[in-house]
Amino acid sequence: MDGRGDVQRGDAAERLVAESTAAHLLVVGSHGLDESGARLEFGSTAEAAIALAACPVAVVRESRGPGRDGGIVVGVDSAGVADHALRWALHEAGLRGVPLLAVHTWREVAAEDWNDLTSDISDPDRERDAHRLLAERLAGATERFPDVELHRSVEHDRPVRALLAHAARAELLVIGSRGHAGFTGMLLGSTSRALAHCAPCPLLVVRPPA
Structure with a gap:
């Protein structure tokens, strides 16, 4: 090299x-x-x-905490921001010969639901939608990266908390981020910012290509 x-x-x-x-x-x-x-x-x-x-x-x-034997973890969102990050994660997992865990959470509460104390209760329909969305995001991944051992996890939790839990033993955490608008208009999502500050393993932040 x-x-x-x-x-x-x-x-x-x-x-x-x-x-x-x-x-x-x-x-x-x-x-x-x-x-x-x-x-x-x-x-x-x-x-x-x-x-x-x-x-x-x-x-x-x-390095913090226990050994890094958990492979690579990638966060998959509902808006498609992390699609490019997913491709990076699959590529990295293939290069390293380690498994990849794709994590999607579905506890996102709509603004109009903030005053509804029942809005955080498990909803079977929303959970099924979350599983379907993750399956759609991962469609074709096995064919494009046949050597990658791919796992998936759909969780009723907040994105940062769920990803941090899995990152505790991961050798790499991969997340997507929205584009940027120069020094006067940074557009870094709250999830990306929080994970950048506290991820216990190396973090790869991938935004969609311009």
């Missing part, structure tokens, strides 16, 4: 975002420093990278 190094002047986040326009993947560490030099668990450079980079971004942090 060919490699090269480069030293550049300027703000690290701005330079990395600029370089990402011609990159296949941008890899950053999760830690940073505040103005006093104190260590931050999640730095501004990583924050800017996942919000603004033109290519997928891998956020790598120090």
Whole structure:
């Protein structure tokens, strides 16, 4: 594998975002420093990278917790934002020779239901819809990636909590993210942001191609 190094002047986040326009993947560490030099668990450079980079971004942090024997985990949403992330996850699982777990949650509550205390109770129809949606998102995956051991999980839970539980032993967590609108209009979803800050394993953030 060919490699090269480069030293550049300027703000690290701005330079990395600029370089990402011609990159296949941008890899950053999760830690940073505040103005006093104190260590931050999640730095501004990583924050800017996942919000603004033109290519997928891998956020790598120090290993936490038990061994990483859980393969790869990918979050699958209901709006199709994670479709490109799913393809990345399947490709990575094939390269590494590890199983892939696709996770979809269905506890999303509509705004008009917030005052309805029964809206969070398990609904068989919604659960069936969630299983059907995940099956549709995964349709053709086995044929395109026959060597990947693919598992699926539909859960009555919030996306961040469900994905963090599975990421506890995973070697990689893959999620989708919406597009960006420059430094003045970051569009990083709450799920992506939360997982970037607290995922216990390396995180790959993939947004749809421009």
